[in-house]
Amino acid sequence: MSCGNTSERHILGISDQLVLQPLWDQLRAQDALTQSPLFAVLFSISTYVGFCLPFVVLDVLSRWAPALRRYKIHPDFSPTTRQMLPCLGQTLYQHAVFVLPLTLLTWARGPAPWPREAPELLQLAGHVLGCLLLFDAEFFAWHVLHHKVPWLYRTFHKMHHRHSASFALATQYMSAWELFSLGFFDAVNVTLLQCHPLTVLVFRVLNIWLSVEDHSGYDFPWSTHRLVPFGWYGGVTHHDLHHSQFHCNFAPYFTHWDRILGTLRSK
DSSP states (O other): OOOHHHHHHHHHHHHEEEEEHHHHHHHHHHHHHHTTTHHHHHHHHHHHHHHHHHHHHHHHHTOOOOGGGGBSSTTTTOOOOHHHEEEEEEEEHHHHHIIIHHHHHHHHHHOOOOOOOOOOHHHHHHHHHHHHHHHHHHHHHHHHHHHSSSSIIIIIGGGGGSSSOGGGTTTOOOHHHHHHHHHHHHHHHHHHHHHOOOEEEEEEEHHHHHHHHHSSOOOOTSHHHHHHHOOBBBBHHHHHHHHHHHSSSSSSBSSSSHHTTTTTOOO
């Protein structure tokens, strides 16, 4: 029985791995790009701007098409160009001045070789969920600390709260220290869980998307918090309340830490 179970799990593992192998082979074939010192920065910026762009278009069009405001949390608010451009400029500036040099320093030690085999599908899913849960806990602690200690708030976090009604491009409108902290949590978690490089890419894409969605100001029927059952995931409505009420909903994604510490608000 034990031998049969082991064999069955091995076959399932191979099957899961084969699902992702074609995608992984295509990525490995682009090693001139993926092993470039510029890849991490270009990947981060292009993913972020790509996720922000649909919300920017909606914000612009909603000024002339009131029907598009149906799903806006603040229907009477639309960010202006003078609000959006400094946010985008801050993101580009910080990636050029801070993220790129750190990436080059890491790359100078030599890029880590990528394995030939793709991860198993279940392993990838488990590691991505693990990274999200760890990131959620780490940023919750960081976030509470930077709200409770006035000097930390004024010096490092106040910038992110400049816009009480948030919008997509304000997601990364933050201090260099806050951006560094988020990147540090990301790097620690994927290292701690020994994530496959494909898992790292999937996690980072998902993490960027969830962050942008949280700040988008749009609550759609298909928003993530409506897809996750039992109120486990706060989402855009949860985070929007943090920006408007300030002393609640500190966790970026899930609700359990705020629920445990009594800082969860629903309205």
